[in-house]
Amino acid sequence: MKVICAWCKKDLGTTEGPEDQISHGMCDECKVQFDEDLKKLKEERDKNKKK
Numbered sequence: 707m708k709v710i711c712a713w714c715k716k717d718l719g720t721t722e723g724p725e726d727q728i729s730h731g732m733c734d735e736c737k738v739q740f741d742e743d744l745k746k747l748k749e750e751r752d753k754n755k756k757k
């Protein structure tokens with residue numbers, strides 16, 4: 707079973723499962739990006755809370 711990043715479609719290798727199916731994961735780069743976006747969202751939320 708092939709694993710690709712659900713965000714950038716990068717090949718992440720293979721995992722156990724049917725050959726003709728694709729599993730979705732998250733690559734390190736997208737994970738970092740995701741964490742940053744999450745942090746930004748949180749900061750925005752905190753800013754709005756203070757108002």
Ligand SMILES: [Zn+2]
Pocket residue numbers: 711712713714715716732733734735736
């Ligand atoms: Zn990715």
